[in-house]
Amino acid sequence: MRNTALLLSYEGTAYHGWQIQKDEPTVQQTLSEAIKKLTGSWPSPELTGCGRTDAGVHALNYVANFHHDSTVPAERMPYALLPFLPPDISVKAAREVPDDFNARFSCIKKEYCYRIYSAPFPDPFKRDRACFTTYPLDVERMNAAARLVEGRHDFAAFRATGGSAKTSVRTVFSCRVEQEEDQTAVYISADGFLYNMVRIIAGTLLYVSAGKIEPESITDIIEGRQRTSAGITMPPQGLYLRRVWYGEREGLDF
Amino acid sequence: MRNTALLLSYEGTAYHGWQIQKDEPTVQQTLSEAIKKLTGSWPSPELTGCGRTDAGVHALNYVANFHHDSTVPAERMPYALLPFLPPDISVKAAREVPDDFNARFSCIKKEYCYRIYSAPFPDPFKRDRACFTTYPLDVERMNAAARLVEGRHDFAAFRATGGSAKTSVRTVFSCRVEQEEDQTAVYISADGFLYNMVRIIAGTLLYVSAGKIEPESITDIIEGRQRTSAGITMPPQGLYLRRVWYGEREGLDF
Numbered sequence: 001m002r003n004t005a006l007l008l009s010y011e012g013t014a015y016h017g018w019q020i021q022k023d024e025p026t027v028q029q030t031l032s033e034a035i036k037k038l039t040g041s042w043p044s045p046e047l048t049g050c051g052r053t054d055a056g057v058h059a060l061n062y063v064a065n066f067h068h069d070s071t072v073p074a075e076r077m078p079y080a081l082l083p084f085l086p087p088d089i090s091v092k093a094a095r096e097v098p099d100d101f102n103a104r105f106s107c108i109k110k111e112y113c114y115r116i117y118s119a120p121f122p123d124p125f126k127r128d129r130a131c132f133t134t135y136p137l138d139v140e141r142m143n144a145a146a147r148l149v150e151g152r153h154d155f156a157a158f159r160a161t162g163g164s165a166k167t168s169v170r171t172v173f174s175c176r177v178e179q180e181e182d183q184t185a186v187y188i189s190a191d192g193f194l195y196n197m198v199r200i201i202a203g204t205l206l207y208v209s210a211g212k213i214e215p216e217s218i219t220d221i222i223e224g225r226q227r228t229s230a231g232i233t234m235p236p237q238g239l240y241l242r243r244v245w246y247g248e249r250e251g252l253d254f
Numbered sequence: 255m256r257n258t259a260l261l262l263s264y265e266g267t268a269y270h271g272w273q274i275q276k277d278e279p280t281v282q283q284t285l286s287e288a289i290k291k292l293t294g295s296w297p298s299p300e301l302t303g304c305g306r307t308d309a310g311v312h313a314l315n316y317v318a319n320f321h322h323d324s325t326v327p328a329e330r331m332p333y334a335l336l337p338f339l340p341p342d343i344s345v346k347a348a349r350e351v352p353d354d355f356n357a358r359f360s361c362i363k364k365e366y367c368y369r370i371y372s373a374p375f376p377d378p379f380k381r382d383r384a385c386f387t388t389y390p391l392d393v394e395r396m397n398a399a400a401r402l403v404e405g406r407h408d409f410a411a412f413r414a415t416g417g418s419a420k421t422s423v424r425t426v427f428s429c430r431v432e433q434e435e436d437q438t439a440v441y442i443s444a445d446g447f448l449y450n451m452v453r454i455i456a457g458t459l460l461y462v463s464a465g466k467i468e469p470e471s472i473t474d475i476i477e478g479r480q481r482t483s484a485g486i487t488m489p490p491q492g493l494y495l496r497r498v499w500y501g502e503r504e505g506l507d508f
Contacts, residue, residue, distance in 0.1 A: 011378040058379070078375060087381045092374070120346070121332060124265040125312070125383070127341045 003101055004074055005065040006031075007093040007254045009058075013128040013237070014088055016055040018062075027053075027089060031064065034084035038077075039070035050103040050244045051110065051193075056128070056236035060113075061092075061243045061254070065103045093254050101250050109173065109245040111189040114202035115238045117182055130183055131202075131238035137184045137209045142177040144215035145208040146186070148222075149175040149201060155194055156225040158204070160233060163195025168225075170194065177205065187242070196233050204231035257355055258328055259319040260285075261347040261508045263312075267382040267491070268342055270309040272316075281307075281343060285318065288338035292331075293324035304357040304498045305364065305447075310382070310490035314367075315346075315497045315508070319357045347508050355504050363427065363499040365443040368456035369492045371436055384437055385456075385492035391438045391463045396431040398469035399462040400440070402476075403429040403455060409448055410479040412458070414487060417449025422479075424448065431459065441496070450487050458485035 008031070016024035020032070028047055036044045045066040053059060072080055077094035085091065115130035117123065122132045149172050156168040172190045179185075186202050204221070207213040213221070213231065221229045246252045262285070270278035274286070282301055290298045299320040307313060326334055331348035339345065369384035371377065376386045403426050410422040426444045433439075440456050458475070461467040467475075467485065475483045500506045 009378055011381065082375065087376060088378045090375050090378050121336065121344050122341060124263055124342045124344050127265065129379070 001067045001069055001099075003065055003067050003097050003099050004077065005063055005095050005097045005101065005103060005252060006077065006091050007095075008062050008064065008089060008091045009060050010062065010090070011088040011128075012053060012056050012058045014086075017057065018049050018051070018053045027059075027062075028064075030086065030089060031091075034081050035066065035068075037084045038072065038080050039068055041068055041070065048103045050107050051241070053241060054196075054236050054239075057239045057241070058129075058237075059241040062241055063103045063107075063244050063246075063252070063254075065097060065101055067099075095252055095254065097250055097252060101246075101252075103244075106246050106250055107244050108247055109189060109191055110193065111187065111242045111244075112193070112198040113240045113242050114186040114188075114198055114234060115240065116184045116186075116202070116206065116234075118184070119182065126183075128237045131235055133206070135210060137179075137206075139177050139179050139184060139209075141215055142184075142186070142205045142209050145205055145213070145218045146175040146177050146188075148215070148218035149188070153222050154225060155197060155222065157221050157227055157230045158197045158200040159194035159227065160196035160200065165192075165194055168194055170197075175201070199234040199236070199239060200227075200230055200232075202234045202238070206234070207231035255321045255323055255353070257319055257321050257351050257353050258331065259317055259349050259351045259355060259357060259506060260331065260345050261349075262316050262318065262343060262345045263314050264316065264344070265342040265382075266307060266310050266312045268340075271311065272303050272305070272307045272313075281313075281316075282318075284340065284343060285345075288335050289320065289322075291338045292326065292334050293322055295322055295324065302357045304361050305495070307495060308450075308490050308493075311493045311495070312383070312491075313495040316495055317357045317361075317498050317500075317506070317508075319351060319355055321353075349506055349508065351504055351506060355500075355506075357498075360500050360504055361498050362501055363443060363445055364447065365441065365496040365498075366447070366452040367494045367496050368440040368442075368452055368488060369494070370438045370440075370456070370460065370488075372438070373436065380437075382491045385488055387460070389464060391460075393431050393433050393438060393463075395469055396438075396440070396459045396463050399459055399467070399472045400429040400431050400442075402469070402472035403442070407476045408479060409451060409476065411475050411481055411484045412451045412454040413448035413481065414450035414454065419446075419448055422448055424451075429455070453488040453490070453493060454481075454484055454486075456488045456492070460488070461485035
């Protein structure tokens with residue numbers, strides 16, 4: 001049996017996240033049905049995604065893999081899937097991968113981005129794509145706090161209930177805030193993320209910007225391990241999965 | 255009676271254009287109902303827009319005016335209308351204008367932008383916001399043709415049937431093509447536009463890029479006045495009304 005990895009992007013507004021759910025449209029279900037139509041496989045192929053994303057969350061580069069017996073060459077799959085996919089999901093590349101490659105468990109690093117814009121009125125063109133605030137953002141203060149998020153820590157304070165992870169220790173490789181035209185973007189990469197971790201970190205940085213939390217308090221918040229001492233969970237529409245990394249052994253060049 | 259002008263932006267995907275239609279949602283209708291809720295006027299105020307836009311076309315800065323007796327100060331109107339508007343329509347500013355100001359007839363200049371992106375696969379985040387093509391675009395060739403569109407001409411070759419204008423002579427002040435990151439944008443300003451004129455000019459520039467029309471043939475196409483000699487009418491989702499201008503007498507600073 002072949003094992004094929006797909007690189008996709010999706011605009012998550014219309015979906016209840018990645019993971020298949022009863023009675024709700026999801027990206028996994030939609031992509032799975034497209035593959036089924038292409039390969040004629042029965043039952044639908046079991047698609048393994050690089051992680052769950054919540055309802056309304058977007059992905060710029062998401063990786064999923066599936067085992068199958070189809071004869072469609074990997075390099076033709078993006079073109080062959082195109083007619084079966086809705087316009088808010090796009091398969092950009094496909095690669096053959098080793099039999100034991102697993103998009104979720106083989107993943108060694110992920111990067112997310114959280115987008116916020118500050119304006120007097122909501123912008124119709126940023127609806128569902130970024131989080132709106134009327135308050136001006138202090139990028140310098142946010143970056144002073146963001147630096148303290150980096151490193152190997154127990155992130156229990158930045159974890160929503162409902163996740164299944166056994167430990168809340170994670171390594172954040174990089175956390176930085178950038179002003180890009182009229183948007184402020186929080187970039188964060190780590191070896192893994194807890195449930196709602198990025199949205200809670202973004203909410204905490206927003207509190208730092210507003211003066212509700214001092215930048216240097218981040219260390220205390222991490223050490224205290226109390227969810228209530230961190231900021232709010234930001235809404236899903238500003239969140240983007242930007243990139244995922246795999247080990248060299250997998251030979252995945254995307 | 256007061257005469258108030260509103261500056262708005264809208265993401266046109268969900269609407270059948272500006273102009274009120276029977277049984278179809280339009281921007282004029284939606285905004286008119288919001289104003290009615292705010293001012294309590296009966297019947298709905300008659301809103302005059304700076305021009306018709308087609309279904310799916312967007313506006314970054316659209317001007318509309320209406321006569322009314324409400325006591326809401328103009329500077330408060332954008333905030334006061336906010337709760338009554340859907341997230342794809344935003345009122346950004348409001349100004350008191352002279353009694354005879356008419357958003358359509360007082361307008362002396364308009365600028366549109368048409369956005370095209372060239373990529374191997376459609377981008378979910380540009381869906382409804384730009385026109386997709388798999389062909390690379392030749393911006394230099396397009397600009398050589400765009401320059402010949404500028405000036406006072408009879409634009410009958412770039413006019414779709416169905417418009418109501420008596421003459422097809424217009425002055426194009428500027429027509430230029432710019433490469434902006436992964437999008438190609440056609441900017442065009444004129445004293446007025448014929449029905450589908452921008453979308454036909456954009457389609458003609460695309461034909462020039464593809465080598466189907468030579469840049470220097472634009473002059474012949476204009477002089478021939480034949481719609482069939484120009485390029486295709488591009489789809490609506492790449493089209494944006496960017497800005498409208500009024501005379502100094504109107505005192506409109508937006």
